Amino acid sequence: MKNIKYIITRFSVLFLFLMHWGCENSLVEMNENPSAVTSIDDKFLFTSAVKSTIEESPGSYDLRMGSQYSHMYVSPSLGRQADRYEDYNDAVYNSTLTGKFTGPIKYINEIILLNEDEDGNPVNEVKLALVNILGVCNFARLTDLYGSIPYSEGGWGRKNILYPAYDSQEFIYNDMLDKLKNSIDVLKTANAEDAYPDFDPLYENDLTKWVRFANSLRLRLAMRSRFVDPSNSAEVISECLSEPLIETNEQNAQLEHEDGDIEELNNPWYNLYTVKEKWKMGELFVDWLKTTNDPRLPIFVEVNQDGEYYGIKNGLTDLDHGNAFSQSKYCYPAEALYAKDRPSYFLCADEVAFLKAEAALIGLGSGDANEFYQEGIQKAMEKWNVPEDQITAFLTDEAEASLSGSDEEKLEQISTQVWIALIPNFAEIFSNMRRTDYPVITQRGEDMAQGVTEGYFPKRLIYGTDELITNAENVANAIAQQGENKITTALWWDVD
Template identity: 40%
Template sequence: LLDVSEVISQPVYDTQESIYTDMLKELKEAAAQLTAEPGLSSFGSADILFNGNAERWVRFANSLRLRLAIRVRYANETLAREHITDVIGKPLIEANNQAATLRTIDGADINNRNPLYNSYLNSNGYPLWVGLTVTQNLLQRNDPRLEKFADPATDGVSGYKGRPMCLFADEKLPYGESTTAFLDYSFRTPVYDIQVMNAAEVAFLRAEAALAGLTNEDAEAMYRKGIELSMTQYNVAAGAITAYLGDEFGSLSGAEEEQLREIIIQKYLANFWLGAESWAEYRRTGYPEIWTGSDLGSTNGRIPRRGTYPQTEYSLNEKNVRAAAARLQGGDLMTSRIWWDSKPGLPYLHPKQGQFPPEIY
């Protein structure tokens, strides 16, 4: 135990840049240690991700480092390039059977079950609606994953109509229980493999790195590989995958920013139900564009870009939390942009922002 004189009751906040720099360093060192000492004792079945398989931990560490390096590229390209260049030739998550997943347990402790199954039971089977951003991007691309992610509205007419965000009562009327697409039950089974990091995401990270000139890989090849991996993950038929890859959205085209947009939207779809990562990518890149309704809320209609510091910090550590908040342009607001959220010109508006209804497809 620490002596009372050693306790730090008012810690200084590290900068976001220093935290990311250290996380990248720690991941590099961890992967190197596991690679250099493969004979270390295994945690075996106590390892709930990889069952003691050190090689899969190495792939996860390298892939996670690639994710973080891409995340900071608009804020510190030198740091991003350093780690992308170093990690791109190392073992990564490249196949669906190498993905980081957490399988839930249908046992005596219901907290170990799929949380979406528990919500299904607790709500007597009430559906979870699929968002407009998901359905519209899938419909635009005639994407076969649509029927894997969602079930059509039960009225037999509305089809795969997703529910938008930030609606007033009158705007909610077209999006009732029978007129809105809902989450497929395959996501709500008691035993479910929660995605931590999948192979498709890693392919799209590599596509972006190549597009930005940070590697010598082929952006087009990595993009197509990401699509194929995601569709295979969701058991899309091989013929449907081939047809999709041969269609308009199966290849990159246009200016660099247009290609980046398509890479990020495909990654967004591949990371379906990984909300935190999708939110990070939206803030970092501006994609996919998100339509919001007339309920402006406390952010005046803007999608939050961060969480605010808790009030307890202002009560117990005021000097240091105010110093941290002062580093944010705009201060401690949900709309202030954090360090890596530095791409110019964001956010990008949805093409039908300010119009109702928002559906295009």
């Protein structure tokens, strides 16, 4: 019943918000409307902001691009451009960027306005701390996909900023890390009654869990930037490891779904798979689970008619892809990946354990890297309801369950397990693959689709025509600073 209340609340506020405020499909949005609603209870906005942040629709970027860049899924048709490493559908580039500003960032900014006085001073620091955490969630995803984005001025049409400037990814990262630290400091001593009792669909107003979430998110970001900014990242990583983190699956940042007939309560992947498109599993992912005897194989992959597991190679030419996809040999995803009641995962205990393993490996954290590594595997398997005896057997018997070799080989093991654990959070998988270069995605041969990258793994999403036309000067400045508007241009933190 609690989920139903949140859903009803969300769509009620969306109806009022969109009817009386309005928006455009661009970052140049939200002009003042003399007949608009000028005030709304921010608790409704908060519920919508949380749900639209954690439960983002996977229908554009995640399905079409992220899943195939991750080498986990293969699309039958609609996402073929991405799998061929071509410039993808302009509408996806546009919607992936602008969707954040017409959705969660709009709600977050309105909450900020409602909790500041006329001079911009905080009226309720607890609420501002919570929405700043949500803001970082959304801006981190955008900057990790595009690089430079409208950050300081993004989504502030209500302040009459119609053509927002683009900030560099370096600036954005430093500011996000500071925002999270400030939010943590506020929430550690906050009164929960000053937050959102009965309107928090993520942690039911448990501020201690919000602290764990914010600190874990800060650790993720600091680790992501450690190669390009080792000194500052090392300091932040050490700070994070000294504070509470997400340690159990009960503390995960995830939203639950229900196995019923109300579509809004279902896992959004369910409708995509059962109604719109039935993708198949990628060869790299299936083969890795098979060769390591990973007990998650039957949870993620449906056996073919012969009771076997085979995936399709990502990056095939159209002819080879057509021939392969029609064969019954190649497997579809198992139901767990698109089940109606599968939660939407944003940041979980398994990822945090792997981050702690990496930190210990490079000498930034106390504890044993291998113990954290095995903890991450266990938490990841428990999250998908792998039987305890199978988890124990894997950790005891399989070589892949223990770190071995050089530090670089150990990092490869950790990163590969992160790759598996994060499914289907493909935005994060794509980011971690670019950061660590694991699992290794080699340059494609001439017999495969090479797209616009000469067969090399893509580096980012490009700015779509919506921004190139409506915010031309600021986008041009961003491109001049960051590099060409191509999927081969590496982001600030993506260094060799």
